[in-house]
Amino acid sequence: MTKTSTSQKVQLIARRNQRFDNGTRLVAEEMPVALSYNGTTQAVMMATPGDLEDFAIGFSLTEGIIARASEIERMEIVAFDQGIDVQMWLTETRENALVARRRFMAGPVGCGLCGIDSIEQAVRPLRPLETDGTKFSADDIIMAMSLLAAGQHLNQKTHAVHAAGFYTAANGMLAVREDVGRHNALDKLIGAVARGHMQPQQGLVALTSRVSVEMVQKTVMSGVPVLAAISAPTSLAIRLAEESNLTLVAVVRGEEFDVFTHAHRIIMS
Structure with missing residues (x-):
């Protein structure tokens, strides 16, 4: 395994068909990834060591460092x-x-706000997204989730990572990024959108995870007006999405989903 491998093969004993046999399995890689600026470490996150340039840029953008x-x-x-x-x-x-x-942060994969030193930082105010003409049909929401699943190549091997995707009605799924941490996957995606000179205001972010407040914060800071997720949002995430003019769609399962905020961007016909 190299330092940039996203998975590795491990030995195991598997019980199949009522018997035990030696076997192997691909598992997702996880390791400390430090993000340093001008010689000083700003954050250490447990992450999958792939798409690290995207991760660094996305984290820097969503933390307001750049x-x-x-x-x-x-x-x-x-x-x-x-x-x-x-x-x-x-x-x-x-x-x-x-x-x-x-400030210094130490971030395990389950935490997106680790290391902050005040309540104000945890619920920092955001500049609301500008009102625009971006709209998506129900078919777009369904298609975005379907394409997100198809683009989860690491998860198809390991069944252990989250994904975030950037979708536009005109061009479909433009980027998918994966990581053991859902916050990291979103930062990687935001970095990919920035590096690819894509137009964030024309797209939506699709997530494989629940929607907690930091996922809303990152999406708003990226300039993307619609966030769609497989799982449910928290109450604070809903309140922040409402305040920030973000359209929040969640519990996307097959052809069904719930629109929690700013439904004007969803074509309901």
């Missing part, structure tokens, strides 16, 4: 025995801003 990908002047991925350090060098203006708000 406003656009071009504010990262250089990036280097360095592998160590214990994990990976994604080293970034920011423009002088962004470096000075980061020094002023420096």
Whole structure:
């Protein structure tokens, strides 16, 4: 296994057809990934070591460390025995801003807000999304989820990772990113959208996970106006989506789904 492998084969004893046999299985890789800026570590996340450039850019955008990908002047991925350090060098203006708000986070895969040091940071106010003419049909929501499932290549091998996808009505599913952490998968996707010069305001984000507040926060900060997910949202996620002018669609199962906020972007005919 190399440091950038997203899965590895392990030995096991399997019980099948009422008997035990030696076997193997592909499992998802998980390791510490440090995100460093101008020589100082900002965050350490447990993550799948794939699409790390996208991860670094997406995390930087959703944490407000940068406003656009071009504010990262250089990036280097360095592998160590214990994990990976994604080293970034920011423009002088962004470096000075980061020094002023420096904090350290240690993030296990189940946590998207670990390491913050105040309640205000956890429920930070967001600039509401601009009102636009973006609309999606019911068929778009159903198709986005279907294409998301088809694009989960790592999960098809391991059955252990989340995914986030970016879909537009005009072009279908443009990007899918996977990770053992649902927050990481979304950050990777946001980074991919930024690196690919896609138009976030024209698309929707599709998720394999539940919708907690940080998933809404990241989507709003990315500029995407619609968030659709397989599982249910929390009450706080619904309130923040309403306040932020985000259309929240959840519990997408087959041809059925629930629209929780800003239904004007969903064509109901």
